[in-house]
Amino acid sequence: MPPALIMVAGALALPIMKGRLRSIWMMALPLLALLTLVSVPNGTHWTVPFLDYQLVFGRVDALSRVFGIIFCIAAFAGSVYAMHEEDALAHTSAMIYAGSAVGVTFAGDFFSLYIFWEFMAVASTFLILARRTEKSQKAAFRYIMIHILGGLSLMAGIVLQIHETGSIALSAIELASPASWFIFIGVAVNAAIYPMHAWLKDAYPEATVTGAVFLSSFTTKSAVYLMARTFAGTEILIPLGLAMALIPLCYAVIENDIRRVLAYSLINQVGFMIVGIGIGTDLALNGVAAHAVCHILYKSLLFMSAGAVIQQTGKQDLSDLGGLFRSMPWTATFCIVGGLAMSTPYFCGFVSKSMIISAAAHEHLTLAWFALQFAAVGVFAYVGMRVPFLTFFHKDSGLRPKEAPWNMRIAMGLTALGCVFVGTNHEVLYNLLPHAADYEPYTFAHVVNQLQLQFFGTLAFLILLAKGLLPRLEKVSFLDTDWFYAGAGRLFYTVVDKAFNGINTACDALFVKGFTGSVNRFAQKAPESIAVALMAPFNHLLGNGNAGQADLSERVKQAFRTGTVPTGVGAFIAVLFIFILYAVRG
């Protein structure tokens, strides 16, 4: 059975389970999927005939395997983290979401890819809705609207692609035809490529505490996988990735909401991966796959610790937090590990991010290299160091919450161990990479240079903090590119509202009130008016004059209103009509 179906079908049993059984089943599903995917050899598996095509649910190669493995591990860690919750909706949607991400990873054709892609969008929306607040409902609505638009673009591209090539096989695409652009935009939405990134910082902070952990792992990374599969070496991705790495980083510095800071840094790190895909060399693509693995580990660890803080304190603004190390020492330790794992030696980010930066250097992409180094320093100092510092140290907020539940601590501990394990045993990760890895991160020069960059950046942060020169954290929202499409949406709504309602009103006035009213009036008045008009000449011939005419008119109208038309008058009118008809027909 395909790993994705194990998770998706297994998730459907979660609502009928309760308590510990549900938790065990939820943890078992990703482990079963993991066991399945490591036991199958590379090649094509689980094919199903559909119309004239073959659906492929298991295209297993090095690239899909490495993403599939980390997705299963992330789903397992997320399940442990969510054990204390008794929310069937959140659990079921989380597992369907994770399973669909695995499905996307192993899809060998566009049809099955699209099915899992849409499953992901819908299931992840429920992770936001599951928080059950007004803000989360609105955020979920915006989230699903953006993903529906992205999904429509992907569908349009797939249809055109199949029409052009006659094949549904999922393979590398050159960004040239309209089909390829539609597919590119559809994938770019999920990858949060600038400027289509704002949904991420909008939705993730509004999700449930456990939902945000799942969200941080799957949507963007499955899009990164698909981008690497289809658009590797597409040069436009380099500037787009650099924009992702740099601009959201500035927002992360001024943002107050702890999970929004992490959301912006998530976009920043995906930017590194997008640059790597754009470079497209073996080293760069290895770096993309490796960094996706490491980023899932340390970012989910940071989201877990942020979630633990939010759950235990009820606060999610950094300005409300501080001094929590006293009562939450485990969470503080895991959060620091998550921060260090971004790029410090002996943690996972060090062995992956530097591959992408080195790939830029190998290709003599000077500007990209400087921008990536700048972004790496910035995200380490202003997210990796600043978030744990402001949350757990710095000023004492006076809050003394209980330490996070045991299952949350175990999940964070396992993920932190993963960060250290990959950082200290990088060859395990490198052996899984899609291309032969000829890269050694642990040279004296590289270790020293990276430490110099990261910790002198941190020194600058600490000096500015001590001098009170950092941007003040305020409880305000910031305009991002969503302002443009939210504005465009409002404009569209206004235009459509005015235009269509205007047409509607005009049609009502013209056809409903005007035309039908005239017809109605005509139908009511016509018989008597015609009768009077026809009888008038004869009345004049009889010499009844104007007074007689008025009298005749009144009598005929009265007769029509009361339904008492004299037989003679009726017969006269009928004869006249027949005469006129014959005259007209000739």
Added chain:
Amino acid sequence: MTTDTTLFNSPKTLKALIVIFGIFLACLLGADLLIHPHASFTVDGWPEFNPIFGFLSGLVLPVIALGLNFLVKNGKTTGKH
């Protein structure tokens, strides 16, 4: 609001941490002398390029963010959940 003094917020510990951090940074500066530079571009082979680049990056980023803050700050406050 309750405040208490523990290992990580006692003045002694903080002073010790600052001293350790300072020594660590000094060692990093010194280590640059032991590295044979493998410059991918011209400037990254200059002595102490990485500490300077790191420090300047750490200074420049909040300045840019401060400018952005004025441009993109919305009047709306973030509501309670």
